[in-house]
Amino acid sequence: MTKKLTIVIALVMIFTLVLSGCAKAAPAEEETGLIKVFGAYATPIEEPWDGVIHAALQKAADEGKIEYTYTEDIGYTGDMERVLREVAEQQKPDLIMGDAFVNEEAVRRVAADYPEIAFAFGSELGPATPNLAVFDNWIHEPAYLCGMIAGGITETNTVGVVAAVPIPEVNRLVNAFIAGVKETNPEAEVLVSFINSFFDPATAKEQALAHISAGADVLYAERAGVIEAAAEKGVFVFGNMSDQNATAPDYVISSVVWNMDPTVAYVISMVETGTFQPVDLKDYSMFALGGSSLADFHGNDSKIPAEILTAVEEKEAAIKSGLFRVPIDEAQPEAVN
Numbered sequence: 001m002t003k004k005l006t007i008v009i010a011l012v013m014i015f016t017l018v019l020s021g022c023a024k025a026a027p028a029e030e031e032t033g034l035i036k037v038f039g040a041y042a043t044p045i046e047e048p049w050d051g052v053i054h055a056a057l058q059k060a061a062d063e064g065k066i067e068y069t070y071t072e073d074i075g076y077t078g079d080m081e082r083v084l085r086e087v088a089e090q091q092k093p094d095l096i097m098g099d100a101f102v103n104e105e106a107v108r109r110v111a112a113d114y115p116e117i118a119f120a121f122g123s124e125l126g127p128a129t130p131n132l133a134v135f136d137n138w139i140h141e142p143a144y145l146c147g148m149i150a151g152g153i154t155e156t157n158t159v160g161v162v163a164a165v166p167i168p169e170v171n172r173l174v175n176a177f178i179a180g181v182k183e184t185n186p187e188a189e190v191l192v193s194f195i196n197s198f199f200d201p202a203t204a205k206e207q208a209l210a211h212i213s214a215g216a217d218v219l220y221a222e223r224a225g226v227i228e229a230a231a232e233k234g235v236f237v238f239g240n241m242s243d244q245n246a247t248a249p250d251y252v253i254s255s256v257v258w259n260m261d262p263t264v265a266y267v268i269s270m271v272e273t274g275t276f277q278p279v280d281l282k283d284y285s286m287f288a289l290g291g292s293s294l295a296d297f298h299g300n301d302s303k304i305p306a307e308i309l310t311a312v313e314e315k316e317a318a319i320k321s322g323l324f325r326v327p328i329d330e331a332q333p334e335a336v337n
Contacts, residue, residue: 035271037061038087039070040098042080047199047224048241049137050099053122055242056260057097066268074103081106088114095271097121097264100134101167101198108132118276120267124169127278135263135281136169137241139292140176141319142256143220144326145312146238146294147180149253150218151188152308153236160191160211162204163222168330170194170222173240173256175329177220184308191216192335201225209233214336227252236303243295253303255295262291287320 039057041050054070061068069091074080080103087093088110099122100107111119111132123134150159159181164170178190191214193207204225211219212233219237221227221244230237231248239247239255263284270276285291294316301309318324 034065034067035094035268036091037066037068037095037097037268038091038093039068039072040074040080040084040087040096041070041072042074042076042099042101042103043199044073045070048244049122049198052137052241052258052260053097053099053264056264059261060264060268076102078106081110084110085113088117093117095120095267097267099123100125118267118271120263120281124167127280129278131276131278133267133277133279133281135285137173137258137292138282138285139241139256139258140172140328141287141326142292142294143173143176144180144183144319145316146220146254146256147177147182148184148312148315149180149304149308150177150220150236150238151181151183151185152305152311153253153303154185154188154216154218156215156217157185157188158191158211158215159188159218159220160208160214160216161193161220161222162207162211162226163192163194164198165196166194166332166335171332172328172330173222174220174333175331176326177238177256178333179327179329184311192333194335195223199224201228205229211336239295245295245298245300249298250300252298253300254297257293257295258285259291259293260285262289287316288322 039054043050045051045054057068060066071083074083095118097120107121108128115130118131120133122136127134161174163174181188181190191211195203201224204223205228208219208226208229212235217235219226219230221237222240227237227247230251236253237251239252241258243257244255245252263281266284283289
């Protein structure tokens with residue numbers, strides 16, 4: 001009887017240890033109750049476009065809302081599909097976010113093969129059933145306001161723009177900026193160049209310096225590298241995607257700000273509640289829902305004529321109230337390069 005009791009006790013102890021080991025090996029999602037999110041970025045997160053997405057997801061992670069890991073600088077030579085498949089198989093996240101530009105087909109193939117995972121990607125195309133939502137940087141509204149200021153502060157009547165690639169989502173920002181310039185200064189000339197890359201600071205700086213040499217005394221830094229040229233030559237500049245005043249405080253008048261927080265919050269809520277839908281998230285990047293804004297002037301409003309400041313404030317209020325719509329023009333602007 002004693003021998004049998006000893007065996008039973010031993011079995012109970014072994015069973016308890018096994019259960020304990022299983023509990024320790026449980027997935028992080030079960031331990032924390034948080035959804036797992038993976039960021040897949042084609043460029044380094046230093047590049048403002050992907051940097052804005054990363055910042056919003058990192059903020060959500062810091063606030064204890066999600067578990068977040070990411071890979072950056074995946075590139076455009078075929079690695080995106082491999083990375084996404086490895087992540088889907090090995091990490092099994094609840095949500096994958098990133099940018100699909102130039103990698104559209106790869107992202108869509110992987111999403112279709114893993115319908116249990118929610119995908120939300122920056123894209124120039126539409127959503128795809130059952131699990132691919134799309135978003136974009138619909139920040140043409142603050143771009144228009146920056147253009148209004150640029151037209152009002154240029155002394156040479158020449159403004160320069162350095163942009164990435166002449167695709168619709170870039171063109172609409174450039175065209176909105178130009179339209180803003182023309183509202184306050186119809187006689188101003190706007191020089192536009194494209195670096196034909198999403199991240200090439202050296203070439204962007206080179207193009208910016210060329211604009212300055214051609215007479216531009218105000219620049220729009222749609223790409224990284226332009227602000228460095230502006231600071232070097234002492235000309236005013238407008239940042240893009242985020243508040244870039246800290247890069248050159250004396251010269252960055254304001255910035256076109258893309259705030260991904262509303263988009264990220266909405267996507268996370270859909271995943272958490274099991275209501276994820278393949279939708280176009282456009283509205284969450286616009287003024288009305290806080291997805292875009294004109295950055296703080298950080299004291300540089302003293303360099304802007306009072307009448308221009310008033311005009312910008314009135315236009316901003318009209319946009320937010322729905323009384324004025326910034327034209328969405330995605331045609332390629334005429335470039336000097």
